[in-house]
Amino acid sequence: MPRRLNTSGCLLLIAVSAAPGVIGGCSEQRPGAGDRAVAASHQGDETGRFPVHLNLPVGPPRVETGQRDHLDRPVTVSCVACHSLQAPDRVARSGDDLQQFHQDLQFVHGNLACLSCHNPLNYSALRLADGTEVEYASVMTLCGQCHPRQSNDYVHGAHGGMTGYWDLTRGPRSRRICIDCHDPHAPAFPHMIPTFKSRDRFLSPQSPH
Amino acid sequence: MSSEKPHRTFSLPVLGDVSRRTAMKAVGATIGVAAFGRAILPLAELKDRVTLQEFLQKHYKELTPQEKATIFERLESETKAQYGAAVSIRDPPPIPGVRFGYAINLSVCNGNGRCAEACHRENNHDRATSQSYIRIFEMPRGTMDLEKGRSTYDHVVPAPDSFYLPVQCFQCENPPCVSVCPVEATWQEPDGIVVVDYNWCIGCRYCQAACPYHARRFNWQQPEVPADEINPDQGYLSNRIRPQGAMEKCHFCLHRTREGRLPACLEACPTGARIFGNLLDPESEIRWVLANKRVFVLKEELGTRPTLFYFFD
Amino acid sequence: MTTLPHTPGPKPTHWVSYPRFIWQSLVLATDGSFMFYAWMTLLTAVALVGANAWAHQVAHGMIVTNMTDHVSWGLYIANFTFAVGVAAGGVMMVIPAYLYHDRRMHDVVILGELLAIAAIVMCLLFVTVDLGRPDRFWHIIPGLGRFNFPVSMLTWDVIVLNGYLLLNLHICGYLLYIRYLGRTPDPRWYVPFIMISIVWAISIHTVTAFLYSGLGGRPFWNSALLAPRFLASAFVSGPAFLIITMLVITRVAGSAKMDFKGPTRTLIQIVRITILINLLMVASELFTEFYTGSAHVAHARYLFFGLHGYHGLVPWIWTAILCNVAAAVLFLHPAIMRSVRWLVVACVLAFIGVWIEKGMGLIIPGFIPSTLHEIVEYAPSLTEWKITAGIWAFGLMIYTVALKIALPIFRGDVNFSRR
Numbered sequence: 001m002p003r004r005l006n007t008s009g010c011l012l013l014i015a016v017s018a019a020p021g022v023i024g025g026c027s028e029q030r031p032g033a034g035d036r037a038v039a040a041s042h043q044g045d046e047t048g049r050f051p052v053h054l055n056l057p058v059g060p061p062r063v064e065t066g067q068r069d070h071l072d073r074p075v076t077v078s079c080v081a082c083h084s085l086q087a088p089d090r091v092a093r094s095g096d097d098l099q100q101f102h103q104d105l106q107f108v109h110g111n112l113a114c115l116s117c118h119n120p121l122n123y124s125a126l127r128l129a130d131g132t133e134v135e136y137a138s139v140m141t142l143c144g145q146c147h148p149r150q151s152n153d154y155v156h157g158a159h160g161g162m163t164g165y166w167d168l169t170r171g172p173r174s175r176r177i178c179i180d181c182h183d184p185h186a187p188a189f190p191h192m193i194p195t196f197k198s199r200d201r202f203l204s205p206q207s208p209h
Numbered sequence: 210m211s212s213e214k215p216h217r218t219f220s221l222p223v224l225g226d227v228s229r230r231t232a233m234k235a236v237g238a239t240i241g242v243a244a245f246g247r248a249i250l251p252l253a254e255l256k257d258r259v260t261l262q263e264f265l266q267k268h269y270k271e272l273t274p275q276e277k278a279t280i281f282e283r284l285e286s287e288t289k290a291q292y293g294a295a296v297s298i299r300d301p302p303p304i305p306g307v308r309f310g311y312a313i314n315l316s317v318c319n320g321n322g323r324c325a326e327a328c329h330r331e332n333n334h335d336r337a338t339s340q341s342y343i344r345i346f347e348m349p350r351g352t353m354d355l356e357k358g359r360s361t362y363d364h365v366v367p368a369p370d371s372f373y374l375p376v377q378c379f380q381c382e383n384p385p386c387v388s389v390c391p392v393e394a395t396w397q398e399p400d401g402i403v404v405v406d407y408n409w410c411i412g413c414r415y416c417q418a419a420c421p422y423h424a425r426r427f428n429w430q431q432p433e434v435p436a437d438e439i440n441p442d443q444g445y446l447s448n449r450i451r452p453q454g455a456m457e458k459c460h461f462c463l464h465r466t467r468e469g470r471l472p473a474c475l476e477a478c479p480t481g482a483r484i485f486g487n488l489l490d491p492e493s494e495i496r497w498v499l500a501n502k503r504v505f506v507l508k509e510e511l512g513t514r515p516t517l518f519y520f521f522d
Numbered sequence: 523m524t525t526l527p528h529t530p531g532p533k534p535t536h537w538v539s540y541p542r543f544i545w546q547s548l549v550l551a552t553d554g555s556f557m558f559y560a561w562m563t564l565l566t567a568v569a570l571v572g573a574n575a576w577a578h579q580v581a582h583g584m585i586v587t588n589m590t591d592h593v594s595w596g597l598y599i600a601n602f603t604f605a606v607g608v609a610a611g612g613v614m615m616v617i618p619a620y621l622y623h624d625r626r627m628h629d630v631v632i633l634g635e636l637l638a639i640a641a642i643v644m645c646l647l648f649v650t651v652d653l654g655r656p657d658r659f660w661h662i663i664p665g666l667g668r669f670n671f672p673v674s675m676l677t678w679d680v681i682v683l684n685g686y687l688l689l690n691l692h693i694c695g696y697l698l699y700i701r702y703l704g705r706t707p708d709p710r711w712y713v714p715f716i717m718i719s720i721v722w723a724i725s726i727h728t729v730t731a732f733l734y735s736g737l738g739g740r741p742f743w744n745s746a747l748l749a750p751r752f753l754a755s756a757f758v759s760g761p762a763f764l765i766i767t768m769l770v771i772t773r774v775a776g777s778a779k780m781d782f783k784g785p786t787r788t789l790i791q792i793v794r795i796t797i798l799i800n801l802l803m804v805a806s807e808l809f810t811e812f813y814t815g816s817a818h819v820a821h822a823r824y825l826f827f828g829l830h831g832y833h834g835l836v837p838w839i840w841t842a843i844l845c846n847v848a849a850a851v852l853f854l855h856p857a858i859m860r861s862v863r864w865l866v867v868a869c870v871l872a873f874i875g876v877w878i879e880k881g882m883g884l885i886i887p888g889f890i891p892s893t894l895h896e897i898v899e900y901a902p903s904l905t906e907w908k909i910t911a912g913i914w915a916f917g918l919m920i921y922t923v924a925l926k927i928a929l930p931i932f933r934g935d936v937n938f939s940r941r
Contacts, residue, residue: 153522157494158314158502161481163471166494167304170469181481189480191365192319196326198341234552241566248574254581259657268661268668344894355895356820376894385739391676392661393668409668411661412584412654415676417594421739423894426591427654430583453583454654511738 050165050172055180057136060124079123088120108186110146117142117184143178154178258453268393269406269446280408281445288450291431294439298449301467303400309461310401310488310495311472311517312504313375318482320345320366320373327477328377331462332448333440335432342459343474344423346374372521377474378403378424378459379506379515386416386425386458395456401488401516402461404446410455417456421508422515425458461485488516539938543702550930551923557774562922565915572912575905576651584654586905592898593889595652597906600881601913602648604759606730607752607880609641609686611760613723614792615785620716626784632697632928633764635690638723640921642687647913675733682726689719698928704937727752734888742821742888747807752880754800759876761789761796762849762869767921769862771929780933790858790865797850797872804846804879820895825887834899835890839883845875 062076069075082101092098093113095105107114119127119134126134126142134142144151153159160181165171181189262283272280281298288296325343334340346358350370358374367373384403387395394410397403417425431453443449444464451457462472466485475483486495498504504518554562579586589596615634619627650656661667662680671677693715700707731749738744768782811822825835852858852868891897902910930936 149522156497156501157486158312158484158498159317159481161475161478161483163476165469166466166471166486167469173471176481181479189319191367192321192479193365194320194322194363196322196329196341197339197361197363198322198325198329198344199339230553231549237552244566244570245573248570249577251574251577251581255657264657346894354817356817356891358895360894360896385737388673389676389737391670391674391680392658393670394661409658409661410655411658413649413652413676414594414654415674415733417591418734418888419737419739421893423591423892423896427584427594429587429589430585452655456654508739513738 049168050170052162052168053164053172053174055175055177057139057179060136083123088115090115090120106186108188109184139184140178143182143184150178263408266408268409270396277445284445284449288439292434292439292450293436294441296439296441296443296449298443298445299464300445301464303398303402304467304469305399306487306489308399308401308488309380309466309516310486310499311380311461312484312495312498312502313517313519314482314484314502314522315372315374315519316521317480318345318373318375318478319480320347320362320371320375321479323477323479324375324474324483327473328459330438331440331465331473333432333434333443333450335428335430336434336438340426340432342424342426343375343377346376347371348374374519376422376424376507377517378461379422379513379517380459380461382514382516383512385419385421385511385513389415389419391415395458398446398463400463400467402463403458404460404463405456405458406446407449407451407455407457412454412456414456421511421513425456428453428455428457534938539703540699542938543699546702546936547698547927550927550936554926558922558926562919565919565922568915569912569919572909572915575908575912579651579905579909580656586903588900588903588906590898590900592892592896593886593900595885595889596900597881597902597910598648598652600885601910602645602652603730603752603885604877604881605641605644605648605917606683606727607756607876608760608763609638609645610723610727610753610756611758612638612641612764613720614757614761614789614796615764616716616720616723618788618792620713621720624784624788626781627788629780629932630768630782630785632694632932633767633925634760635694635719636924636928637760637764637767637921638690638719639687639694639924640917642683642690642726643920644913644917645683646687647916648910651909651913675729675736678729679726679733682722682729686719686722686726689715689722693719694924694928698931701931701934702937704939724753727756734884739893740888741818743884745807747803751800751803751807754796754803755876755880757796758793758800758849758872759880761793762872762876765789765793766866766869766873767925769866771925775929780929786865787859790853793872794853797846797853800876801846801850820891821887824890824897825883829891830897832890832897832899834901835882835887838878842875842878842883845871846879849875 060079062078063081065075065077067075089098091113092115093111094107095103116129117126119125121127122133124136126136126139128134128142129145140151140154150159160176160178162173162175164173166173178184260283262280266280267276277300281300284298285296288294322345325341325345328334328343329339329341332342344360346355346360347362347366347368348355348358348371350372355374362368380397380401380403382397382401384397387397387403390396391413392409392411395403395405395416412427414427417427428451432450434450439450440448442464444460447460447462447464462470462474466472471485472483475485484494484498486493488495488499490496498520499518502520502522504520506515506518587596612634615627615631618624619631650659653659662669662677664671669677669680671681693712696712697707728749731752734740734743735745735748765786768786771780772782808822808826811819820829823829824832825839827833828836849868849872852864852871855864858865858868886900890899
């Protein structure tokens with residue numbers, strides 16, 4: 001199964017009006033809005049179409065400390081908790097290059113360095129190749145700058161899969177986003193084990209009769 | 210037949226004298242008929258399964274809405290009685306202006322088989338045989354020769370230097386299976402889906418011989434599905450539990466797709482290899498794929514004109 | 523045709539004479555020697571075993587056969603195809619008799635027509651037992667059900683097979699009844715039907731071949747040569763069966779009043795040609811397949827040599843080839859005209875050879891490998907063998923009974939005035 005990236009642990013479904021231009025519309029996020037509520041709020045939109053829900057993160061990921069609070073909840077901290085005190089390492093290309101933290105991070109993503117995507121000026125956000133800051137919720141814009149073909153396919157509904165309705169005049173649709181299937185630090189699609197084999201009667205080797 | 214003991218010969222009108230030999234023949238014939246009756250006794254089991262209403266049921270296209278309602282009710286109660294599951298059978302009509310098309314991205318498909326499994330569950334397939342309308346072939350790269358493919362692979366996927374080819378009914382525009390059916394039990398609907406009236410099919414399996422894609426499945430016996438695993442959301446021409454001795458095939462999940470929903474196999478695909486939509490809508494995802502990807506179909510030379518397309522990208 | 527003494531006096535009405543003809547037929551059909559009763563009892567027993575197996579199959583489903591979604595037709599359709607050939611082969615007595623006015627053949631042509639009746643009944647039974655839902659049989663009756671004519675070749679087959687059955691029932695029934703009455707048959711009442719039946723005989727096997735050759739997805743069958751091959755092999759198996767029938771009749775009933783020598787000679791000469799044509803066509807198909815070496819050769823390769831370690835049909839087809847070649851050699855040898863023993867051997871070999879070649883050797887490899895090139899082998903289950911044997915026994919019963927009725931009437935031993 002595709003691994004769900006541990007971003008913030010509170011992913012929300014965000015509604016975007018129609019399929020084309022989906023990525024551009026990502027900023028239209030409404031944190032806290034539930035699946036059903038969003039669908040209802042868009043039912044009467046002027047195109048008569050139901051929304052497409054994208055599985056977008058609402059904010060930056062949080063890092064687990066391994067500790068638990070008095071209610072036995074895992075204690076997580078934001079990125080800036082450390083990085084506000086730490087000078088950015090501009091050469092690091094993998095966890096191995098680091099002296100502390102993130103050392104177990106598997107990084108297999110082309111020729112990128114950490115700061116190719118992470119924003120040294122604001123660790124609560126990401127940045128594009130030209131330095132423009134981009135929110136975590138708009139992560140697909142970031143992916144799309146190197147993977148325009150996949151991005152284009154995605155916009156046209158030909159990448160990433162979906163559930164719900166093919167006919168948006170009859171019902172809504174949910175879509176995974178890039179990082180649902182591709183771990184941004186090791187984006188190759190994971191290997192899988194086939195759990196189901198359709199069989200035929202006496203599929204070879206033939207049973208004796 | 211007379212079995213009384215004859216006195217040498219006696220006379221019957223028209224037929225003339227009846228001899229001892231004739232009487233013996235009558236005895237022999239009686240024994241023969243009795244033996245025949247005993248031989249075909251197993252047919253008596255049928256009387257529970259084939260009711261008079263079922264025997265006299267008309268072809269799908271000749272049924273009035275009232276007759277359909279009665280039949281669906283009967284089928285629902287039969288499912289309740291035989292499988293212990295409460296189901297509801299509907300018959301969603303084709304949507305005007307819709308012709309379904311499907312595309313599979315073979316560069317992305319990794320042969321994990323979730324689609325086949327989803328089909329198995331959605332369509333109430335026989336559990337013991339793990340039946341499914343989808344069959345996936347592991348193909349070595351560099352060939353489209355199916356003889357080099359294997360559907361029985363059982364290892365972590367994707368295997369090196371392999372690609373995966375899921376095959377199901379292509380809902381051909383020129384379906385050979387429909388032409389050969391002697392009783393019109395299978396036909397093409399206006400939305401392109403080739404359906405089977407499971408209650409009209411006589412089980413001659415000519416369509417199975419005619420299909421170039423191994424898309425059809427025969428109910429060699431009554432399918433067995435545990436009550437709690439039965440999908441109660443059923444269509445008359447789609448996933449209702451099929452009777453023994455009838456043909457079945459992929460119907461693009463018409464009980465879902467005719468209500469605007471995506472097919473079960475597409476929703477289940479974790480790689481997003483499947484694209485489904487309305488071929489008549491120029492804005493649809495499927496039309497974008499046809500226009501922008503180099504799609505192909507299997508065995509194009511046969512002139513079947515499939516509406517399920519493959520592409521690599 | 524032996525001239526019968528014409529009885530003087532007023533003609534009885536058909537209301538009297540026809541029931542008597544039927545009754546007489548019934549008597550003839552059930553009277554016989556100990557051997558006859560033993561033979562009929564044996565056939566009845568086998569037929570009952572078949573009927574019982576079929577009843578089980580209907581009750582429990584086709585799961586009791588060894589057919590699969592990959593090999594979806596098996597022993598039944600193989601035998602159906604062969605039986606159509608036997609039915610069509612009977613016409614090889616009709617053609618010399620009526621087109622070439624062979625007098626001696628004229629006297630025994632009824633053997634071929636009765637064989638056609640028995641074989642067609644077998645065909646219809648083989649198709650019926652192959653149906654997954656025989657209870658829905660009425661769906662295929664024109665007018666009652668939905669008859670997909672003319673698109674489905676199977677509907678053509680339904681028409682030609684039943685038409686051929688009716689034609690032959692009429693011809694045989696008419697000739698026997700008139701002979702029974704001691705009259706000379708009126709050519710207007712049967713010659714046109716005979717002429718139609720000649721064309722019709724060709725059509726039943728052509729249509730049956732078209733069932734298979736019209737399927738683009740099955741390259742092993744998708745050959746223009748299939749219909750001619752079917753006819754050539756039919757004109758081997760039909761005459762071979764008739765030669766044996768005539769030998770058996772001579773042995774059992776004597777040939778005092780019927781001359782089988784001339785007809786046998788004619789049939790041998792026919793088989794001499796048809797068996798070679800059949801072999802030539804088989805060789806021609808195989809050359810095209812193997813020399814081209816395209817992906818389509820997989821079926822032939824599986825059949826003759828095995829494929830990827832599967833070779834279930836290899837023994838079958840080589841047996842067929844050996845039988846056919848040996849039969850061809852025997853038929854061509856001059857001794858065949860003199861030696862009854864060799865003639866029997868040759869006919870049996872030819873019959874078995876064609877039975878395999880056209881049945882297990884043609885229907886099954888069409889499915890192996892499957893359309894998606896999977897290999898699932900097939901060997902008939904016990905149920906399939908029982909049902910098949912049952913239908914053969916039933917067919918032989920019909921033929922035996924038909925001959926028991928026809929021969930005495932044709933010899934003039936039994937007729938209306940001499941009862």
